[in-house]
Amino acid sequence: MPRHLFRAVGLAVLMVTAQAASAEETLRLRMNGDVNVLDPISTTNFTIRNASYLMFDTLFAMDEDYKVQPQMAEGADVSDDGLVYTITLRDGLKFHDGSPVTAEDAVASIKRWGTVDGLGKILFSKTASLEATDDKTIVLTLNEPWGLVLDALGKISSNVPVIMPAEQAAKPASEAVTEPIGSGPYKLLPDEWVPGSIVVFEKFDDYVPRGEPASLAAGGKVAHFDKVEIQYIPDTATAINALIAGEIDWIEEVPADMLMFFDGVETAKTVAARQSGNSAQLVVNHLNPPFDNPKIRHALQLAVEQTPFLQAAFGDATDSYLECAAVFFCDTPYASDINTDRVLKRDPEAARKLLEEAGYDGTPVLIMHVTDIASQDNFYSVLAPMLKEAGFNVDVQPTDWATVATRRASKEPVENGGWNVFFTGWGFVDQSNPMTNVYVSGDCDNAWFGWACSERLQELRTQFAVATSEEERKKLATEMQEITHDLVSYVPLGQAFPSVGLSTDLKGYIDGPVPFFWNLERTH
């Protein structure tokens, strides 16, 4: 085809798209995953959580100082004995189908959330009743005082207690709502939703934002765009090229080895998100040999250290990571150095000695090497040689994430489809809170994968839930960390600060542990 014909077609299309752009402002986003459902109660998936914040609203929300503020609620009155919470809805709340948001909808939504969420379950174990006394008033009555009621209702990460119509909230939490209706600043356009490709929202004109300025999830959620599209672009290089070419406005995560794509580029930039850090862990199965032996778990701790893993993941991008062995993240209220020496320092000789003392019989450690996720692939490549050097026998089996995600739920011996170790990651919000950090539950058979068991940890957690002063909580959290590292629930591999890719013509971006898109606007 002659070159001028190419150009003609290209120009014609430029004209068409330019016309469309002047008609309405669209914000185009690329998240890490695809939006298959819009029901953040049915899944803990972060992409679904992020997308849900566009269309759903919450009773309470966390501000940038990590304090809970009223959002849909006007406020909450707490009785003197701390047992009765009276929550009033603010005026003008409407669902996207036009019906008003009532206290009954809120009660049904909170109850559904309480059947799956970790904090929600604790809340309901302490709840005598939760009911709507009129259209705007919710009354929550506890059996015993609990200091974290509003923290639970204002939870910022999965599962977020979003409010949906009562009839939708009547579905079991394991079943996703297929035609979701929210009351947030943007409204879903169901006809334009193609799972695996795109989901489109439009500004909800009847949304009444709060008067306060936006502050993380709290404050006024002002929608400045007519439409918001979340495009599922599987290939990261393509997404970055599209951002640079102005076809999309935001990328949730730019891998460290692609940061250089932005050198000398004027249309887009990257921002290392200090607040939205996440962490990587090597999870240890306490049920299967050799790691059913505490001494051998200690040897595992001594066999590995964080730096090589972080370098494998981030290369030269030293701004993107932090060595950290604090169970509740570094630079947080419950951060502590206690018992971190045994984690941070690698000592293969000491590990060998421990293995000898423990009578290690050479049982191979199964390494399920995930090859379809680049970061995991790198981690597993680093792990095997470290373990070998410390005297472990290893059995490396290449596989994919879907297989590992299935296999990790098995409590069977390795030869019957069980496992020894796997890598995973958790976000800042969940890890920094002792009530939601899965590695400090000590809950044996009912714990998260790995099934670490400690009665003392269970006691500490119970005490934490009813502790009334911050000092007391801090003390309990510190002891939790000490025990967790002794127990080796997991080996922490450090903290990461992924970079967000952002179009340079946007302002008002909220840097936080969850991405929010209200308040954001185009500068021209």
Added chain:
Amino acid sequence: MIRYAAARVLAGIPTLLLVSVFIFSLAHITPGDPAILLAGDNATPSQVAEIRSRLHLDLPLVQQFGIWLGNALRFDLGNSIYSGKPVTELIAQRIEPTLVLSFVTLLLTVLVAVPLGAVSAWKANSIIDRISMGIAVAGFSIPVFVIAYLLVYLFAVKLRLFPVQGYKWLADGWIATLNSVTLPAIALAFVFSALIARVTRASVLEALGENYIRTAHAKGLGAPRILFVHALRSVGVPVITVIGIGFATLVGGVVVTESVFNIPGIGRLTVDAVTRRDYPVIQGVILFFSVALIFINLLVDLSYAFIDPRIRG
């Protein structure tokens, strides 16, 4: 002719059944549990168990297959485990981009490859032949994603003539659609042109040695007429066979191109379904491919009869 076509269609039924059994078994034998992927990375085992029983993934395999087959016969391919949407709807949403991309690719391929192959044969072993066949070898040796990234870098990022990614629907105007599939179609056409050019060259070369070509020369006909009317027409059968196979491969196998250019076609639906262990979608899509393949083969067979009067008889 009609009997011939009907027989071909009927012969496809056992193929479809076999393919269904095979795919069903393969999908379920593969380790990995959709319920776990659905529940989210940080879900608890009890959340997972609840989802598994809701999806009937705890039933015996034979029973699960029976349910699926019964529904498939009523054109109900079930709902996606992943999105909850009907599989038929998901496939319908994805057909347009794949078909458009395949047609444009095919058009480019035929326009470039057939004349290229014919001329190479005519000027066999000349410098023109060497250069064209060199390009052809390069075409199917360079991985399609390398060509794709080079095209994006040059024509989208640097020259800004085409979009980097995405698909514009025909409903929004065909010019935009054409523009959005141009780069992916060129990337794919590279690979297929190479194949078809070589087949055309070989077939034409053989035909040029035949007596009727010598007769045409003797009649004093010009070179273009001999090449494009006499020789090329007689090699229609092998060339169309390769084009047919190529088209079938395009419809099913453009996964890499669809990923690099972010085109929401059937290929990506398939790969996404496999990585998510979305059994109903995997089964539905493979069934769809099988039907499409049988249909394309039928068209190819019927076109033989059209091109070659000996087959018509």
